[in-house]
Structures are given as structure tokens and as C-alpha cells.
Amino acid sequence: MSRPYAKLPGWIDYGLIPLVNLIVAFAVAGLVVLIVGESPVEAAALMIRGAFGYGEGIGFTLYYATSFIFTGLAVAVAFHAGLFNIGGEGQAYLGGLGVATVALALGGTLPWWLNLPLAVCLSFAFGAAWAFIPAWLQARRGSHIVITTIMFNFIAAALMVYLLVNVLKPAGTMAPETRTFEAGAQLPKLRGLFDLFGVSLGGAPLNVSLFVALLAAFLVWVLIWRTRLGYEIRTLGFSPRAARYAGMSETRLIVFAMAISGGLAGLMALNPVMGDQYRLLIDFPGGAGFVGIAVALMGRGHPVGIVLAALLFGVLYQGGAELSFDMPTISRDMIVIIQGLVILFAGALENMFRPGVGAAYQWIRMRTGERAGVDVEEAR
């Protein structure tokens, strides 16, 4: 075998190396800012001030983070099974259809706290159903899940445009969107809660789906590390042959993992559709499904890491919006670059700095005293 990448302590693997990757990604992004003719330091300062400097900014940051927690968890669950679900965008789109179905049918009759669990169920079901087809095709027909989920994103987009234009649009209006939901299908904002702590959220659309997202993160942790299904999913992801040898059903695991993944992506629709816009719009996921890939990679597939990474991307989205007011040459598309760089350095090039960091760690261990040396002796 070729020289394997050295085994390193956990804090380096899960702390230092992701941090190094992140710093490099931001350094390259800073280079782009420099090329555009602005100061990267000033841009970063404006961004952080925009995201945390005042109440409304914090509200928006957390609002974006809510969406990214859902999509990040979605990508992560599939990752644990060794599957790459690029279809989060399409699954979230279909999830919106589930939310809208509940909201349009029951928004006028039930209060929000009854509609919310119903919308959770239906958006999860719609997202899961949209992921089920690629999953089944992968498991039984051997078609590559990456390609089918990409194709399903486009099919979802076409389907939703068709439904919005031909079915869901109220007669006599031009815009391809549903009617505004009644009060029973509008999730409460968290303004009152933050007022208690003396923070004014202003017009920020932060709503109770944040708690749904945090609950989902906890449940994903329980699922992956504390249940039999989660153990099987991880086994499949680690070694499909071991899973097969242990008598686990590959089809069942692929279908379950993808359905849960798609369902989590579908839940993302709660936040913008029921929590902010109160209607179903064309292209409401707005790329959140793809941000989930970066979030899951940065969070290393662990719910805690995902929540933190989602928060970081929330900061980038909100701070980026503020930044574009002050530096017109840096539009929000800067975030797309940063997102790409994070995926590149934290995902595809994750092995680039590992040997260097590992060597540096060994060198420091050698240099700093005898104790490390004693450990090595004992280990022999």
C-alpha cells in the first residue's frame, strides 16, 4: 500500500485541519477581493458588522442559518451512508409543495401550532419521496445517485414551474406564486423572545422553524450514533462489503438514508415558505440545497459541526448582503465563490494540508520535551 495518511489525534483531525482548510479558502477569497480592488480586511470587518453588529442583522443571520442546518443535515445523513445527495435543492423545492398543501388547505381553519407539525410531516414526506426515486434506482438498478439527483433537481424545477403557473396560481394574477396563506399557516416570528433579552430583531424573518432545525439536528445525532439504523448506515458508508457480509440489506439502507436525507432537505421549505413569505414562490430554495454540501463538509457530518457551519454561512449570507451596500463591486455572488472555495479546500483538497500538518505536529512533539518520547517508548 501507498503511505497512508498518518493517524492524528482527534483535535487535529476535527479541529485544526478544518480550520486550516477554512483559512486557506478565505485567503483565496480575500485574493479575489484584492483583484476587484477592495480591501479584504475592510470587507471582512463590514461583513461581521453586518451579521452581528445589530439586532436585525443577527435575526437575518439566524434565519439563513436555519435553512442551512436543514440542508446541511440532509447532505450529512446521505454522506454517512456513503451517498452523495446533490439533490437537496430539488427535494427542498418539493418540500415547499408539501408545506403549501397544508397551508392552503388548513391555513384558515387550524392554528399555527397544529399546522406546523402537519407541515413538518408533509414537507418531510414530499422531500423524502423525491429522494426515494434516485435511491431506489441506485439500490436496485445501479444508476449513479449523483447523476440522478442532479437530473432530479432540473426535473423538480420544471415540475414546480409547471405547477405554479398552471395549477397553484390563483386565477387573474400574473405572478407565478400561490395566494398568501391565512394567519393559521404563518409561523410566529421570534421578535418577542429576543425582546426579552433586549435585542430588537426589527424586520428579520427569524421564526420558530429555528427550533425545528435544532430539534432535527439533535434527532440526527440520535439516529446516526445511538440507533441500530444509524449504526447500519455508518457501516454501509464505511465499507459496503462489511455491511453486506454482516447481513444488512443494502437496498433498505440506501432507501432509508436517502429518504431521511430528502426529508430533511424538504423541511428546509418551512423556513422561507411558512416562516417568511407566507406563499410558495418560484425558486424559493435559492441555492440553500447546494449550501448544504459546503455546510456538511465543513461540519464533518456531525450535527454540532453542521450547526456551527450553518451559522458561518448565515453570517456570510447576511454579512454579504450588507457588504454589497458598502462595496458595490462585491455583490452577493462573492458568497458563491466562498462557498465553492470552502467545498474545494474542506472537501476535495482535504488531503492537501494533512501531510504538512501531520509532519509539523510530529516535529513539535519531538521538540517539546521527553514526555512525548516516553509515550512513544511505551507504545512499543
Add this chain to the structure above:
Amino acid sequence: MMDFGAWINVIDSTIRLSTPLLFAALAGLYSERSGIFDISLEGKMLIAAFASASAAAVWGSAFVGLLVGILAAVGFSLVHGLASITYRGNQIVSGVAINFIAAGLTIILGQSWFGQGGRTPSLFGGGRFEAIDLPGAAALRDVPVVGRIYADILSGHTLLVYVAFAMVPITWWVMFRTRFGLRLRAVGENPAAVDTAGISVAWLRYRAVIICGILTGLAGSYLAVAQAAGFTRDMTAGKGYIALAALIFANWKPVPVMFACLLFGFLDAISIRIQGVELPIIGEISAQFVSALPYILTVVLLAGFVGKATPPKAGGVPYVKER
């Protein structure tokens, strides 16, 4: 139904619309046949479209634009190569990253350099590839049927269209009649065997990835400096993914790739025209359905209900040398 003239128009635009797909699908063919999955065709086309349009606008020459477009796409290809060959990273993740970087970079740089909301200045004169009239096209035009086919379908395209269709036999020849092609296919099926024969797996794959960059560069440049007159925001609009679909649809073979691209180009050409048209039995077809058809067809094919997709065996797996 449509008359003869309308069909001539549809076929003519089919050829124009399949050209970028053909370049990109052939690009993917080289890369994937060597074992490097590439879902970043889209991003490379986009960066090439932007780079070529910018260079053509600044220097006023379509050929300079083409060269710069190709260089940009090759640059991105090398990043993909670095991640997936040298650092043995996940090829899908790397492809996704490149697509995002290209999408953001084209707009940020475009806005900063030209200040037109991400667009590049309109190209005119020598800044664009002009249509080429084949000899005698004007004279033969009045000959019934054959004349129109020659004058309107075969003649009157830009240079890049002819290059794209010439690339099909060339790719077939390179892949199946040269030593390089044999090795390229071998490295995508069984890299260990190629390595045992004393041939560098990494260098072969890097060459495949560079060819992929050149061809996606041609695809992107065609969009910006031949089909359109300048770069517009997100101008590839999923064409890279359709090309990927065509490649799978054609089972990673050059000549079928051409037919798949023509089919998807044809669907694109009629999708605008078909809106509101009543067909017998099926009834009215929605434009959304036609635009989703390439993706639906690819999924059906991948599912193995029609034909069977057989991707290169070692595709997507980083090669680790035995020691």
C-alpha cells in the same frame, strides 16, 4: 403541422444549439474515459464563456478570445486534476466546488471590470466568429429541397460549429485507433494494469483532464463569441449538465454522443416552438415538460429500462499505487 421551411429552421437551430453540448460532452468523454468523473463541465464552460468574451471585448479579436477562454477552462481543469489525481480527493465534491467558483467569479469579475451587472460589453465585427458560407451556397439556394438543405443547414454556421462536428470522428480515431486512446481507455477501466505496464497513471489522467479543459473552453467560447455577442450572467444555464446527460445517454462513445447532443439540441430548438401546439392523442405539451425531457430520458436510461449504461469501471475512484 409545420411546413418544409419551418423544419429547415428547426434543424438549423438544432445544429447551433447542439454545438456547445457536443464540445462539452466530448470533453467529458475524454475525462470520464480516463476514470475522472467530471460534473464541472458546466463551470468550465461558464468560465470559458466569460474569459473569451472579456478577451474578445478588450482585444477585439474572436481568436484571442477563444485562446483565453481555452486557457481559463484548462486552468480550472487542472484544479480538478490536482484535487482528484494528485490529492486523491472526491471527484464529485471537486466538480461541485468548481461549478460554484465559476458561477460566482464570472459575475464578480465581470462587474468589477466592465460594470454592466455581470455582463461583458457587446461584441461586434472581428470580436465575434462570423458565419461561413460554403462555396456555392447562394447559387444553389434555389434548387428545390437539396439547395435549401445545403444553403441553410450545412452552410452558414460559424467556424466552431464545423470544428465541433469534426471533433466527433477525430475523437473516435484518437480513442479507438491510437496508442494514447487505448491507454486512456485502459486507465479508466483498470489503472493497476496500466501502472504495471510502466505507464504513469497520473500523467495519462492529467492529459485527459487537459483535453477536457480545451474542449470545454471551446464550448464556452462558442456560447459567448459565436452564438451570442458577449457574456451574460449564468449563460450556460445547465448546458453542462445536459452535456453530461448526453454523454451517459451515449454510453461514453463518440458517435452516439453526437446523436444524443443532436437529440437534446432538437428538444431545445422545438421547446420554444411547441408551446401551445395541440398534438393528436397527447394534447397540449407544456414547454416545461419539453425542457425537462433530456433529464427524464437520462434517468430512464440510467435506470436500465431502455438500453444499459456502462460507465468506465474505475471512474470516480482515486488511484492508489501498490507498494
